[in-house]
Amino acid sequence: MRETKIVFFKYIAVVLGLFLALDIFIQYQLYQRYRNDQKLSVYHQTAAIRAQLEKEVNSNLLLIQGLADYVSFHPDFSISELESYCQGMLFRSNLIMNIGVAPDYIIKYVYPLDDNESILGLDYRFSPELWDKVKEVHDTGKMVIAGPLDLVQGGRGLVGRAPVFVRSNEYFWGVVSAVIDLNQLLVNAGLSDLPNLDVAIRSVDAEGVDDAVFYGDPKLFDSDNSPVSMQVILSSGSWKIAAIPAGGWGIIPPGSIILHAILFLLALTICFTIYKIITKNAEVEMVKTNLSEAQAIAHLGNWSLDLLTGKIWWSNEIYQIFGLVKGEYAPSKRIFFSELVHNKDRKFVRDTYIESMNSGEPYSLDHRIVRPDGDVRYVSSRGRFSYDVNGKPIRAYGTVHDITDRKLIEEELRESKIRFDHVTEKLSSKFVFFSHTIDGEFIRLSKGFTHLGYGSPEGGIGRSWTELFDFAPESLIIAEKNNARIISGKVESTEYEVEFTTPDGQDRCVSVYAYLAYDFELEKNVVEGVVLDITDRKAWEERLKILTRAIENAPVSVVITDTKGAITYVNPYFCKQTGYSKKEVIGGNPNILRSGEHDDSFYQDMWETLVHGRTWRGEIVNKKKDGSFYWELASISPVYNEKGEVVSYVAVKDNINDQKELERLKADVDLIMRHDLKTPLNGIIGLPGLLRMDDNLTEQQHKLLKTIENSGKKMLHMIEMSLDMFKMETGKYEYYPLQIDIISVAKQVIDHCRSSISAQKVQVELVASGNANLDENLFVWGEERLIYSLLSGLLTNAIEASPSGEKIIVEFKQDDNTLISIKNIGVVPESIRERFFHKYVTHGKASGTGLGTYSAKLMADAMHYDIKMQTNDERNETVVGFEIPKERPE
Structure with a gap:
């Protein structure tokens, strides 16, 4: 059909194109002829107007010239003679409005006198607007026409002025003039009655320059209007006439619409004929095509x-x-x-x-x-x-x-039946396929019926399901309701769960999927479907409900996210703790709880632990919706599927705000006790000094008092260091660096550790490299008390870790910065290498507290030193060193 339309439209396009070209050609010829006829008609009418204007103007100018000739022959005329002559002029012309005679350029005679008294005595020489034309009359010796002009007495007119020469032109006598009524002139020329013509007239001066239009619409002279133009020749100067048909040039020739209609009907007739021919051919082809397509579809x-x-x-x-x-x-x-x-x-x-x-x-x-x-x-x-x-x-x-x-298909149906029989047999313990009549009487049952505890399928055939199964009352109502919906046609299929008790007393639960089908063998509708034993699944669902209730009511926050970190579940306690509703957080990221108290490395360590399949445990500060902070003890673990792939993460978090508050109070109490111990300790340190001032003391007594004083000072130093360590932990320590001779401090530390060195049976050796020299001072920026404690702690740790008989090397290296390193034999256990400087980290020491390296790290950080530990299993050695910047820190 589409191809038929295309062919039809092609023929139609050709026919219409030919007729359109023919119509355009004929219409163009008609238009040209019509336009020429219009031009000729306008030309004839314009020529008549031009002739009439020339006749009227020139005849009246001849009368004015006659007056000039009369005066030249009768320069001594009387008033009565002049009036008689002028009366005759006005009688012969209905255009002349008044006549003036100006001997020696002064108007002395006017006819008629009524309404013209004001111009008597006018001297042209003293009228700038008139003198140019009057002087032109004298200079040329010819009549000059002025105007059209707006007349004082109303209307518009032309002024004709002729020179008067007497005694055979021996001298100039003066000027005679007459006013010609322009409006009457135009009426006489026939311009007042032109219903089919628009005319405009403009004056042209003696030099051929166009002046203003004094009659008609100036736009008629525009070349866009294609006017018919003619020149009106006057005795001096000329006028130009422009004329077009009223309403403009016509563009639709007479008979054009009739010709359009004839051509259109002719084209329509041809198109209809073509349509009938093409349609008939297409119908024949369509029948052939349809037959061929029908055969192809049906094979x-x-x-x-x-x-x-x-x-x-x-x-x-x-x-x-x-x-x-x-x-x-x-x-x-x-x-x-x-x-x-x-x-x-x-x-x-x-x-x-x-x-x-x-x-x-x-x-x-x-x-x-x-x-x-x-x-x-x-x-x-x-x-x-x-x-x-x-x-x-x-x-x-x-x-x-x-x-x-x-x-x-028949073969596939046979194979499908075989496969169906295999399925019903192999999965008989899981599925029961059934068919029963509208009344509920079983007509087919698969072997799975045996596993429901009712014997062989044959025993159930012919019996109603309401009679056969001992349903719970509510289950019987559900089953009857769903069967009624299928049979009535309200639904195409249904799914429901029912419970019943088997003959041996077991409670079972099954899921029934049923639909209405037509049985061609019985020739009536039957209900078919499958029964799935879900007793075990129901038991698991009940356990899952119990677990869900436990999580929902647990007094800890539980959060589950997917592998990308998007929250998929939160329990009610989470909402209670954070102030966020489930709707606000589901699909979001746990980052909304970030408090800003932990740096990026904290969270990076957390994710690296989880990504490697391990559980992360730790304390974390989070932020509630209202902006308040709270502490949590969190445990975040990955959850795996059957393939061993991580599918989600579950976080269990307990609020430890109260515990943290107790720790803070304990720290405050500890700080107060340390501070208050300094007062009695100062008395203990000062008393031995007073007692030693007595001259009655023995040498042994002096030593004992000195020992007491030194022990007190040492205890005071330990208390002060403890207070400083607390300030460093809380970020409140104020660091005031000075120039310290670190080699001198190191020698003091070694002297004070002599007893430990001897007890451990090790050697301590000082080594210098770079610009350092053990015989000279090596000044660095720091606090002597902190440097002493730092070196003492690291050296003590090296002494305790070094085997007996080995050597401990303390190296001083000075280049741009100063590097102090302490090397001992033995390696740090692998389990604590990553946490070497962490608090309470120790290994293999019965009395170790794990605070030595932790305090060393605190002091190094307080003085802006970079402290590191390197242990090498191959060389069996450990080096702990810290680098001191050359420039004084802020």
Whole structure:
């Protein structure tokens, strides 16, 4: 249909194009002729106006010139003579309004005198606006026309002035003038009655320059209007006339619309004829195409055989069915039976064909064919024969239907039934397939029925399900309601769960999936479906509910996220603790709880632990919705699926605000006690000094008092260091660096550690490198007390870790910065290497507290020193060193 429309529109486009071109050509010719006729008509009317204007103006100018001639011959005229002459002029012309005579440029005579007294005595020489024209009359000796002008007495007029020369032009006598009524002039020229013509007139001076338009619309002179122009020749100067038809030039010639209509009807007639021809051809082609398409869709072809000539005709689909190309294969009866029919079906097909021809009955049979490519297909052949008057067969015809797909479906149905039987048998402990009538009487049951505790399926056939199963009351109502919905057609299928008690007393729960189907064997609707035993699943669901209730009511926060960190679940206690609702956090990120109290490395360590499949435990400060902070003891663990893949993370967090508050109070109390111990300790330190001032003391007593004083000072130093360490931990320590000789401090530390060195049986050696020299001072920025404690703690730790008989090396290296390192034999255990400087980290020491390296790190950080630990298993040594900046820190 679409191709037919395309062909039709192509022809229509050609026809319309030809008629359009013909119409344009004819209309153009008509337009040109019409335009020329208009031009000629306007030209004739304009020429008449021009002639009339020239006649009226020139005739009146001749009267004025006659007056000038009269005066030149009668310069001594009397008033009565002049009035008589002027009266005659006005009688001969209805255009002249008044006449003036100006001897020696002064107007002394006016006719008529009424309403013109004001111009008597006018001297042209003293009137700048008139003198130029009057002087032109004198200079040229010819009549000069001025105007059109606006007249004082109203209206517009032309002023004609003629020179007067007397005594045979021996001298200039003066000027005679007359006013011509312009409005009456235009009426006399016929301009007052032009219904079919628009006219405009403009004056042209003696030199041919256009002046203003004094009649009509100035736009008529525009070249865009294509006016007809004519020149009105006057005795001095001229006028120009422009004229066009009233309303403009016509563009639609007379008869144009009729011609359009005739051409349109002619084109429409031709198009309709073309449409009928194309439509009829298209219908024929469509019938052929539809037949061919129908055969292709149905895989059904038709054929005919002329038994007299042996000529066979096949439709296109016959070629498709047999896998042949039309034009490359000539069908014949012999080739059909010997090559195309399957060799195992040839005899059957041939016998059926001959039997039908002899009996005159139609034949129908299914058989196989073999395509040239070896593909075997199934076809259904139907045919019959035509006979002449003598009963002799003369023609055979029929159809061939490709039924391969149907045969394959039948085969698949057989296989499906076998597979269904296998499923119902192999999964009989899980599924029960059933069919029952509208009344509930079972007509089919699979082997799974046995596992429900009701014996063999045959025992349930013929019995109603309401009679067979001992349903719980509420389950019976559910089952009856859903069956009624299916049977009534309100739903196509239904799914519901019911509980019942088996004959052996077991409570079971099943899920029923049912739908309404038509049973072709019984020829009525039945209910079919499957029953799934979900007793075990229900038990697991109940356990899951208990677990869910436990989490929902737990007094700890529980948060579950996916692998990308998006929150998928929070329990009510989380909402109570944080102030956020579930709606606000689900889909969000736990980052909304970040307080800013932990640096990025804290969270990085947390994620690295989780990514490696380990559980992270630790204390964390989080922020509630209202902005307040709170402490939590958190445990975050990955959750794995059956494949061992991490699918989510679960965090269990307990609020430890109260515990943290107790720790803070304990620290405050500890700080107060340390501070208050200094007061009595100062008395203890000062008392031995007073006692030693007594001269009655023995040497032994002096030593004892000195020992007491030194012990007190040492205890005071320890208390002060403890207070400083607390300040460093809380970030409140104020650091005041000075220039300290670190080699001198190191030697003091070694002297004070002599007893430990001897007890451990090790050696301590000082080594210098770079610009350092042990015999000179090595000044660095720091606090002597902190440097002393730092070196003392690191050296003590090295002494305790070093095996007996080994050497401990303390190296001083000075380049740009100063590096002090303490090296001992032995390695740090691998379990604490990453946490070497952490608080309470110790290993293998019965009396170790894990505060030595922690305090060393605090003091190094307070003085802006970079402290590091390196341990080497191959060399079996450990080096702890700190680098001191050269410049004084802020």
